Amino acid sequence: MADAKGRLTRIVLDGEALHRISSAQRADQEQAVRDLAQESAFYLPDHPDMHIVLHLSIHEGRLVLDARDESGQPIQAILLALGPFKTLIRDYRMLLDSYAGAIAEGREARIQAIDMGRRGLHNEGAELMMRRLEGKVTIDFSTARRLFTLVCALHQKL
Numbered sequence: 001m002a003d004a005k006g007r008l009t010r011i012v013l014d015g016e017a018l019h020r021i022s023s024a025q026r027a028d029q030e031q032a033v034r035d036l037a038q039e040s041a042f043y044l045p046d047h048p049d050m051h052i053v054l055h056l057s058i059h060e061g062r063l064v065l066d067a068r069d070e071s072g073q074p075i076q077a078i079l080l081a082l083g084p085f086k087t088l089i090r091d092y093r094m095l096l097d098s099y100a101g102a103i104a105e106g107r108e109a110r111i112q113a114i115d116m117g118r119r120g121l122h123n124e125g126a127e128l129m130m131r132r133l134e135g136k137v138t139i140d141f142s143t144a145r146r147l148f149t150l151v152c153a154l155h156q157k158l
Contacts, residue, residue, distance in 0.1 A: 006043040006050050008036045008143070009070060014057035015154050025096055029153040032146040041140035042067075044076055048138075056147075058082065058154050065137070078136050084128060085151060092121045092152050122148060 011033045042052055044067060052075070055066035063085075065078040082089075095118045102110040125148030126141055133139060139147070 006041070006048050006052065006138075008040040008042045008054050009051045010053045011036050011150065012053065012055045013150060013154060014055060022096060022100065025093075025153050028096070028149050032149040036143065036146050040143045040146070041138070042143055043138040045136075045138075047075060050075065056150055056154060063151055063154075065133075067137075078133070080132050082151075082155060084132065085125065085148075085155070088121055088125045088128065088148075089152050089155050092118070092125065095121060125149075125151075 013029070013033070042054070044050060044052070051070055053068045053070060053072065055064075055068065057064045057066070059079075061082055063080040063082055065080070067075045067077070069075055095114055099111065099114045099118065102114055122145050126144035129144040129148050129151075130139060130141070133144075
């Protein structure tokens, strides 16, 4: 796979939860989408060099990764149970809320501590994402971290 050039060219997020996210989550979501479009590694086993438009949504308790070609034709849909992500998503959302409170209070030491915790949760979420996608999609750690951010934005009912 080292020579594969598959990547995400665009991310489309679908879901009602996107209207209920906090400003901090919205900022994280928008940054993750921009970063993924600029640099990502996303290799489908049967299409390792394809540039993918990824539609992400949650349907009936499952994360849906709907990979399409650049003309919008479906290539592969991957469904992942959200159960394994539940605790990480809930903890991540609590950290974002704490982070917003610390910023409002101007507590620099607390902001730094929360940010360290957030990075740790991102790393755990990325590792879990990579394990759950193993055999279905090959992604790098940075891509997995950003996808985890988007899953957190999509899932609001934990």
